[in-house]
Amino acid sequence: MSNGINTLPLPGEAQNQKRELGQFLTPAPIADFMASFFSTPKSEWRILDAGAGAGALASALARKLCTATHPPDSIRITAYEIDPSMVPLLRRAYAQLQRDCQSVGTAFSATILNTDFIECATEAISRGLFSSDTDRFNAAILNPPYRKINSGSRARKLLRIAGIETSNLYTAFLALASQLLSKSGELVAITPRSFCNGPYFRPFRRLFLESMRLQRIHVFDSRSAAFSRDAVLQENVIIHAIRSKNVPRQLIVSSSSGTPGAPVRFRKCKYCEVVSPNDPNAFIHLVTDDNELSVRHQITGLSTSLPDLMLTVSTGRVVDFRASEFLRMRRGADTAPLLRPCHFNGPVIEWPRSNERKPCAISVVDRTRRLLVPRGYYVLVKRFSAKEEKRRIVACVYDPTRIQSESVGIENHLNYFHTNGKGIDRNVAKGLAAYLNSTFVDQYFRHFSGHTQVNATDLRSIPYPDRTTLESLGAKLSDQYITQLDLDELVRSEVF
Numbered sequence: 086m087s088n089g090i091n092t093l094p095l096p097g098e099a100q101n102q103k104r105e106l107g108q109f110l111t112p113a114p115i116a117d118f119m120a121s122f123f124s125t126p127k128s129e130w131r132i133l134d135a136g137a138g139a140g141a142l143a144s145a146l147a148r149k150l151c152t153a154t155h156p157p158d159s160i161r162i163t164a165y166e167i168d169p170s171m172v173p174l175l176r177r178a179y180a181q182l183q184r185d186c187q188s189v190g191t192a193f194s195a196t197i198l199n200t201d202f203i204e205c206a207t208e209a210i211s212r213g214l215f216s217s218d219t220d221r222f223n224a225a226i227l228n229p230p231y232r233k234i235n236s237g238s239r240a241r242k243l244l245r246i247a248g249i250e251t252s253n254l255y256t257a258f259l260a261l262a263s264q265l266l267s268k269s270g271e272l273v274a275i276t277p278r279s280f281c282n283g284p285y286f287r288p289f290r291r292l293f294l295e296s297m298r299l300q301r302i303h304v305f306d307s308r309s310a311a312f313s314r315d316a317v318l319q320e321n322v323i324i325h326a327i328r329s330k331n332v333p334r335q336l337i338v339s340s341s342s343g344t345p346g347a348p349v350r351f352r353k354c355k356y357c358e359v360v361s362p363n364d365p366n367a368f369i370h371l372v373t374d375d376n377e378l379s380v381r382h383q384i385t386g387l388s389t390s391l392p393d394l395m396l397t398v399s400t401g402r403v404v405d406f407r408a409s410e411f412l413r414m415r416r417g418a419d420t421a422p423l424l425r426p427c428h429f430n431g432p433v434i435e436w437p438r439s440n441e442r443k444p445c446a447i448s449v450v451d452r453t454r455r456l457l458v459p460r461g462y463y464v465l466v467k468r469f470s471a472k473e474e475k476r477r478i479v480a481c482v483y484d485p486t487r488i489q490s491e492s493v494g495i496e497n498h499l500n501y502f503h504t505n506g507k508g509i510d511r512n513v514a515k516g517l518a519a520y521l522n523s524t525f526v527d528q529y530f531r532h533f534s535g536h537t538q539v540n541a542t543d544l545r546s547i548p549y550p551d552r553t554t555l556e557s558l559g560a561k562l563s564d565q566y567i568t569q570l571d572l573d574e575l576v577r578s579e580v581f
């Protein structure tokens with residue numbers, strides 16, 4: 086440690102591809118924007134930057150502190166970065182910060198840990214290495230790597246030992262960073278929005294919300310804003326939270342286009358509007374304007390759940406590669422229709438299509454019977470909406486009078502509503518599909534989901550109209566295509 090900047094070289098096996106490491110560096114305007122979220126003055130800053138890359142984040146924060154009217158007494162940065170090729174960049178960034186701090190009389194030190202943050206942080210937490218609050222960080226700023234953690238991996242085991250159950254690196258980083266903070270320590274992180282509702286993120290949400298008080302969540306309007314992390318364009322959010330067990334009464338949801346310098350809209354929300362105290366899944370709903378809030382109130386005003394309607398939603402049971410030996414390109418005497426997203430045609434299922442590219446039938450034999458559902462009305466919902474689709478939730482009714490078959494196969498890219506594995510009443514099915522296809526439900530869904538995937542858990546979490554309302558809505562619909570405007574008007578008059 087010659088100049089206050091310490092580099093601790095550790096295992097060098099991390100020479101993976103940059104992409105493997107989730108190396109999406111934060112552009113300077115976003116880093117400055119994130120630094121502006123820190124709101125609690127401190128005389129001594131102990132900053133954690135986990136997955137530090139070239140050091141953009143802690144640098145932005147330290148620069149903001151040094152240029153304030155009253156610069157702090159000291160700034161200490163601890164940067165974890167697994168990629169050795171980033172270390173010289175980090176050293177350079179921190180050398181500059183040291184000069185900036187010196188010029189305003191702020192003591193500066195930085196420690197670069199060229200190692201795996203998961204390994205180090207889980208060990209520190211499991212062994213209780215941070216005994217007192219003064220050993221802990223009082224600020225963390227992160228843009229964590231985004232990658233799945235395999236269930237049998239060492240990282241997953243270490244996390245489990247530290248009491249953290251999560252399957253993505255980014256939520257692992259968030260959970261670990263939050264546990265390394267002192268009481269009232271602040272965390273600002275830019276992450277994908279998927280943690281707000283994904284079923285796999287439920288244990289993370291509960292853990293995080295129990296120990297961190299959300300102060301502000303910033304939403305970028307555009308899906309490609311900031312940066313896109315993988316092939317599935319994900320919305321990014323910036324969260325600001327403070328280590329505390331107290332549940333906040335309110336928080337700020339802000340939004341902007343994502344273009345540097347674009348105006349930022351602020352909205353004060355009641356905490357219960359963002360995380361409902363009755364929601365066992367602890368979904369995080371992000372309502373950014375009055376219109377969205379009124380839709381949220383309309384939908385949450387409906388108090389019927391799927392169990393109340395005696396309905397269940399499941400994911401289609403036919404997985405192509407597992408059932409390949411039973412799949413057929415054409416229907417035959419011993420087959421059942423195999424329904425896929427491509428069979429959606431407005432409000433009805435069109436099966437078979439004239440130009441099927443994938444198998445559209447499944448042979449009915451003992452080994453496939455458990456994959457099939459009996460003849461009946463079902464509401465099908467695409468699990469992945471295509472980019473060109475205006476709505477995230479796309480629903481359609483399977484009408485057994487249009488397709489003669491005693492059983493039906495539903496492919497795994499579809500969710501389906503049923504009653505105990507059997508069909509549902511015709512008008513309830515039509516009313517349910519209309520409700521799901523309405524703009525109201527689409528807007529409500531977007532408050533808690535930032536991606537194009539629609540999970541069965543998401544569909545379970547939506548409030549529904551009661552059975553009589555669904556029946557009467559369904560009775561008003563024919564099989565003819567109706568415009569979105571007309572559908573919304575009908576749903577408005579029947580449901581709200």
Ligand SMILES: C[S@@+](CC[C@H](N)C(=O)[O-])C[C@H]1O[C@@H](n2cnc3c(N)ncnc32)[C@H](O)[C@@H]1O
Pocket residue numbers: 106107108109110111112135136137138139140141142165166167168171200201202203227228229230231
């Ligand atoms: C999304 S980048 C962000 C970099 C930087 N914080 C920024 O905002 O520009 C994530 C960084 O985490 C690093 N990283 C990935 N896995 C890591 C691990 N297990 N421990 C420490 N760093 C890791 C990557 O090499 C990459 O530089």
